[in-house]
Amino acid sequence: MEAIDQLLLAGALVMFAGILLGAFSSRFGVPFLLVFLLVGMLAGEDGIGGIDFDDHRLAFFVGNLALAIILLDGGLRTKLATFRVALRPSLVLASVGVVLTALPLGWFTAWVFDLDWRHGLLLGSIVGSTDAAAVFALLRASGTRLNERVANTLEIESGINDPTAIFLTMLMISILMAPEDVQGLELVRRLFVQFGLGGLLGFGLGHVLARVMRHVHVGEGLSALLLCSGGVSAFALTGLLGGSGFVAVYLVGLVVGNQLRRTAENLLRAMDGMAWLAQSSMFLLLGLLVTPSELPAIAWPALAVSGFLMLVARPLAVWLCLLPFSFVPREVTFMSWIGLRGAVPIVLAVFPLLAGVPEARLLFNIAFVVVVTSLLLQGSSVPFMARLFGVGLPPREEPRVRPMLSDDRLAVLEFRIGRRSPMLGTDLRTLLLPEGVRVVGVLRRDTVLHDEAAGVLALDDVVMLVAPDHEVDHLSDLFTSVDVAARRQFYGDFVLEGDALLADVCSAYGCELSAGFEGLTLDEAMRRQARNLVEGDAVQLAGLLLIAREMIDGRVVKVGLKLTRAPSRTTTAGA
Numbered sequence: 001m002e003a004i005d006q007l008l009l010a011g012a013l014v015m016f017a018g019i020l021l022g023a024f025s026s027r028f029g030v031p032f033l034l035v036f037l038l039v040g041m042l043a044g045e046d047g048i049g050g051i052d053f054d055d056h057r058l059a060f061f062v063g064n065l066a067l068a069i070i071l072l073d074g075g076l077r078t079k080l081a082t083f084r085v086a087l088r089p090s091l092v093l094a095s096v097g098v099v100l101t102a103l104p105l106g107w108f109t110a111w112v113f114d115l116d117w118r119h120g121l122l123l124g125s126i127v128g129s130t131d132a133a134a135v136f137a138l139l140r141a142s143g144t145r146l147n148e149r150v151a152n153t154l155e156i157e158s159g160i161n162d163p164t165a166i167f168l169t170m171l172m173i174s175i176l177m178a179p180e181d182v183q184g185l186e187l188v189r190r191l192f193v194q195f196g197l198g199g200l201l202g203f204g205l206g207h208v209l210a211r212v213m214r215h216v217h218v219g220e221g222l223s224a225l226l227l228c229s230g231g232v233s234a235f236a237l238t239g240l241l242g243g244s245g246f247v248a249v250y251l252v253g254l255v256v257g258n259q260l261r262r263t264a265e266n267l268l269r270a271m272d273g274m275a276w277l278a279q280s281s282m283f284l285l286l287g288l289l290v291t292p293s294e295l296p297a298i299a300w301p302a303l304a305v306s307g308f309l310m311l312v313a314r315p316l317a318v319w320l321c322l323l324p325f326s327f328v329p330r331e332v333t334f335m336s337w338i339g340l341r342g343a344v345p346i347v348l349a350v351f352p353l354l355a356g357v358p359e360a361r362l363l364f365n366i367a368f369v370v371v372v373t374s375l376l377l378q379g380s381s382v383p384f385m386a387r388l389f390g391v392g393l394p395p396r397e398e399p400r401v402r403p404m405l406s407d408d409r410l411a412v413l414e415f416r417i418g419r420r421s422p423m424l425g426t427d428l429r430t431l432l433l434p435e436g437v438r439v440v441g442v443l444r445r446d447t448v449l450h451d452e453a454a455g456v457l458a459l460d461d462v463v464m465l466v467a468p469d470h471e472v473d474h475l476s477d478l479f480t481s482v483d484v485a486a487r488r489q490f491y492g493d494f495v496l497e498g499d500a501l502l503a504d505v506c507s508a509y510g511c512e513l514s515a516g517f518e519g520l521t522l523d524e525a526m527r528r529q530a531r532n533l534v535e536g537d538a539v540q541l542a543g544l545l546l547i548a549r550e551m552i553d554g555r556v557v558k559v560g561l562k563l564t565r566a567p568s569r570t571t572t573a574g575a
Helices: 002-028 032-043 056-076 080-113 117-126 132-141 148-160 162-177 184-215 220-240 245-289 296-325 329-337 343-355 360-388 469-479 484-491 502-509 522-529
Strands: 400-403 410-416 438-444 447-449 462-468 494-497 538-541 544-552 555-562
Touching (some): 056 220, 056 245, 080 148, 080 162, 080 296, 117 343, 162 184, 162 245, 184 245, 220 245, 245 343, 522 538, 522 555
Antiparallel strands (some): 494 555
């Protein structure tokens, strides 16, 4: 019993310290995940904790379990509509992009460390993929809103590129340990089987799990456990059948999240805790696995490898892969930099250790340095880089959403009126709300008032609305606290309806209508000029700078207008 108590105490204290330090360090832009990794190192054999941990099999098991839950959570939060602008470039980055990253990085690693080229390519394969845990967590934690084209490309890429990295890693291990068994056609067949089975089983089992969850009504906590157990079952079953469990579990989350729609909002809040537990446990364990005293001897060449990955290999791969999709340069540059590495490379670095590959410990330590520098430099710079390259959107507070169990196309929204809310001092009786939106009541000092009795909205009032699913983002802009100056700078001083005629706008502002645009609405003209528009895209038409301010189902419903051109944000491209 005493040994169990000591183990529980050590584990709880390490987790407790990680959360406290993470909350403090996040004020300075240090990613939470990096803090957990460092706390694990401090608790390890060379740190103040003195815990001697070298169980690679346990780390491999925990890492895979945690990654399954993280990918499931990421899929839940991805809207199927985002595939409209991000699927094709994401697929290219997740396959060809990983190879194009691994090849030059492998050559550089072999040269820097004076290794056999096969060991260099093995390291390139291990760290060649971006990490879903890092991408999903840091984009949410940073509070940065990226435009949909960039955010969805990064998230989908990180969610489905693991099979390519695993395939390349296993290939290089086979070349090193049993080259006579390596057959080119068999390897290609295995890769297609992994992606194909992962996709088919992911979609199929996702539909089954969504149906089960729709008909089984339990509490939020049990719903999250039901979803996690179903997702991990899909992950394991797909792996047993020869497919990619990583692709399957991501697609299970995608299908469930999109089928349940707004009824999944409460589930997402419960899943937050599960995902954070998975991430923190994984990074703590991986921190324990590393031996810090071994790192100084390889620090400088390992940092050179990390720098080459961030500044040469990843940018080269991204630029080549996105050439056919006509992304604008600022978007490509941002995605080149935000190629976050996280737990996946460290988990993959365990493969050579388990297989007994020569120099496996060296490769593990190099991968660890790459991950730490990626989280520290790339992860902490997400908000700054988003502003620098103009791919961020003005911040927006999300309302509290309660699903309507009778109709998942409707939701009950709660908006608290803050000091900077545009609705402060507004009389609800004079407010023109979108079609289908109704005021349920106003909560004021523990008293629920009807909109007629509420009168002028006061500080800390909570306005409750029933609204269609597609109006949630628009109402968030209408009610929540915003930086009005930042929004005007981004969208312009004027807001127009997407169905307004371009000819009428040109007449009002004295500009010349271009040939071929007669009779078109702003929405139609913008979509003709730039395909696959997303919120925040700017289009130059007839001397006007038009910004897509709000979009529904691929249509521009609200347009921001600037009378002067801003070339750095103007786009005529899409994915």
